[in-house]
Amino acid sequence: MxxxxxxxxxxxxxxxxxxxxxxxxxxxxxxxxFVGDGYQFDPSTGVGIAGYKGRHMLFHDHCTGCQLCSIAxxxxxxxxxxxxxxxxxKHNKKAIMPQIDYGKCVFCGLCxxxxxxxxxxxxxxxxxxxxxxEGLIYTxxxxxxxxxxxxxxxxxxxxRGATHG
Amino acid sequence: MIKELPPGLALQKVDERIMxxxxxxxxxxxGHMRIIVQIDGDFxxxxxxxxxxxxxxxxxxxxxxxxxxxxxxxxRPVIHDSCNVLYPYVLGVEELLxxxxxxxxxxxxVIASELNRCVYTMYWLAIYGIFLGHSTMFMxxxxxxxxxxxxxxxxxxxxxxxxxxxxGGVRNxxxxxxxxxxxxxxxxxxxxxxxxxxxxYDNPILIARTANTGVLSREDAIRLGTTGSVLRASGVDYxxxxxxxxxxxxxxxxxTNVLKEGDSYxxxxxxxxxxxxxxxxxxxxxxxxxxxxxxxxxxKPNPKGGDDSVYKRVESGRGSLGCYIVxxxxxxxxxxxxxxxxxxxxxxxxxxxxxEKLGNMPSVYWSLNYWPVEADR
Numbered sequence: 001m002x003x004x005x006x007x008x009x010x011x012x013x014x015x016x017x018x019x020x021x022x023x024x025x026x027x028x029x030x031x032x033x034f035v036g037d038g039y040q041f042d043p044s045t046g047v048g049i050a051g052y053k054g055r056h057m058l059f060h061d062h063c064t065g066c067q068l069c070s071i072a073x074x075x076x077x078x079x080x081x082x083x084x085x086x087x088x089x090k091h092n093k094k095a096i097m098p099q100i101d102y103g104k105c106v107f108c109g110l111c112x113x114x115x116x117x118x119x120x121x122x123x124x125x126x127x128x129x130x131x132x133x134e135g136l137i138y139t140x141x142x143x144x145x146x147x148x149x150x151x152x153x154x155x156x157x158x159x160r161g162a163t164h165g
Numbered sequence: 166m167i168k169e170l171p172p173g174l175a176l177q178k179v180d181e182r183i184m185x186x187x188x189x190x191x192x193x194x195x196g197h198m199r200i201i202v203q204i205d206g207d208f209x210x211x212x213x214x215x216x217x218x219x220x221x222x223x224x225x226x227x228x229x230x231x232x233x234x235x236x237x238x239x240x241r242p243v244i245h246d247s248c249n250v251l252y253p254y255v256l257g258v259e260e261l262l263x264x265x266x267x268x269x270x271x272x273x274x275v276i277a278s279e280l281n282r283c284v285y286t287m288y289w290l291a292i293y294g295i296f297l298g299h300s301t302m303f304m305x306x307x308x309x310x311x312x313x314x315x316x317x318x319x320x321x322x323x324x325x326x327x328x329x330x331x332x333g334g335v336r337n338x339x340x341x342x343x344x345x346x347x348x349x350x351x352x353x354x355x356x357x358x359x360x361x362x363x364x365x366y367d368n369p370i371l372i373a374r375t376a377n378t379g380v381l382s383r384e385d386a387i388r389l390g391t392t393g394s395v396l397r398a399s400g401v402d403y404x405x406x407x408x409x410x411x412x413x414x415x416x417x418x419x420x421t422n423v424l425k426e427g428d429s430y431x432x433x434x435x436x437x438x439x440x441x442x443x444x445x446x447x448x449x450x451x452x453x454x455x456x457x458x459x460x461x462x463x464x465k466p467n468p469k470g471g472d473d474s475v476y477k478r479v480e481s482g483r484g485s486l487g488c489y490i491v492x493x494x495x496x497x498x499x500x501x502x503x504x505x506x507x508x509x510x511x512x513x514x515x516x517x518x519x520x521e522k523l524g525n526m527p528s529v530y531w532s533l534n535y536w537p538v539e540a541d542r
Contacts, residue, residue, distance in 0.1 A: 046462075050340040051322055052318065110233065
């Protein structure tokens with residue numbers, strides 16, 4: 001191939017893309033859809049359930065305050081601290097539950113793997129930014145709230161290229 | 166007595182013709198690294214790569230954490246290739262603890278590591294494009310990379326640092342309907358990377374810029390101990406997926422790509438050809454994978470190894486990547502040593518740049534498939 005045809009071919013392959021659909025996620029308006037409701041773990045089989053590793057969700061009616069999540073996090077990020085909760089539960093005599101500092105958390109999900117009582121899961125919520133460092137620390141009461149997410153855009157592949165529909 | 170200063174800081178005898186130039190350590194490529202070049206006019210007479218600015222002590226940190234909590238730390242050196250960086254460590258720990266991995270988990274690992282290799286190579290290609298001033302080649306790979314990141318996100322739950330491989334298998338099974346989505350997006354991805362030929366690899370301007378620059382002969386490539394795409398671009402057929410098959414690579418149908426030229430053009434073309442082989446491997450693995458079954462062996466909470474040591478290596482996006490683990494009957498490893506491809510390829514840089522023009526330095530440097538953060542660990 002000589003130089004002139006090579007350059008024309010290169011330009012041509014770029015020009016063809018004027019007719020190809022835009023492959024850009026317009027983020028705040030559109031959000032990507034994830035599989036399932038977030039990463040979960042089944043201690044009876046020892047295998048996780050696929051899902052996005054986002055902000056945690058704590059079930060107060062399952063948590064016994066055993067500190068296994070905190071111990072699992074010790075070697076990774078030291079993001080989990082056990083704090084006192086005002087409520088008293090029959091299964092949680094010490095009345096302590098995890099508090100997670102998202103300034104330190106690396107979202108590896110090893111705390112979820114460590115929980116034997118189905119009390120700690122991860123959700124699809126990843127928009128955690130805050131104006132202060134203290135705002136990143138989520139107390140057990142805040143972790144109990146199921147996040148509201150509206151994520152519906154998926155990659156669609158058509159004859160005219162891929163797009164986020 | 167005058168204290169001896171490190172290279173680059175020491176006062177040097179002023180020569181009339183030779184000028185010393187510090188390229189970096191801000192960002193000559195991706196990550197902090199300095200190249201000290203001595204130039205005569207526009208030609209490089211000597212070059213001294215100076216890595217070590219992003220040393221994080223990953224190996225020392227691994228001695229204070231147990232075999233499971235090491236996982237998020239040891240994938241940090243190359244976050245774009247995190248499955249492959251973790252692979253030798255996981256294989257080594259499995260041998261130390263004597264774990265047999267389920268068949269389905271092996272296939273999932275191969276698919277994840279091939280997807281990750283493509284993600285890394287696309288990022289590398291984007292930087293290579295912008296180094297040569299080809300901004301289309303920066304935009305296209307950076308955009309098409311999203312197709313595979315989306316697949317990995319569905320599989321593992323995270324976009325870059327997956328923490329997906331564990332001793333005994335993988336953390337979670339594939340989501341429902343994953344095989345169809347994966348096949349569709351990988352096929353489209355392969356169609357897209359074939360389009361790069363006209364605009365980049367067959368482009369006469371690129372060939373004129375990169376062909377016959379930084380030529381590494383076959384003998385030098387072996388003598389300097391280079392690995393991965395650098396070695397294969399110099400005409401040596403050496404791929405650990407073929408030579409020392411790990412997991413299920415020996416059952417899969419693929420070939421290694423070898424080019425004879427050994428110049429910067431050949432070194433940039435090999436990873437692109439490898440991506441097409443990766444697509445073939447993924448398709449074949451999806452076909453051969455057992456449709457159901459266990460993906461993870463249950464381990465004891467704090468597994469302990471025997472009085473033993475193990476060395477495992479895999480083919481990563483940058484070449485051979487080895488992990489040496491010594492255990493002393495404790496839950497923590499006694500020593501973890503990573504032998505990375507980036508550092509071994511960097512040794513060739515002074516030989517390649519001698520006599521080149523300064524303008525060719527970025528393309529030769531980045532064609533070595535060097536990742537500063539991995540080399541410094």
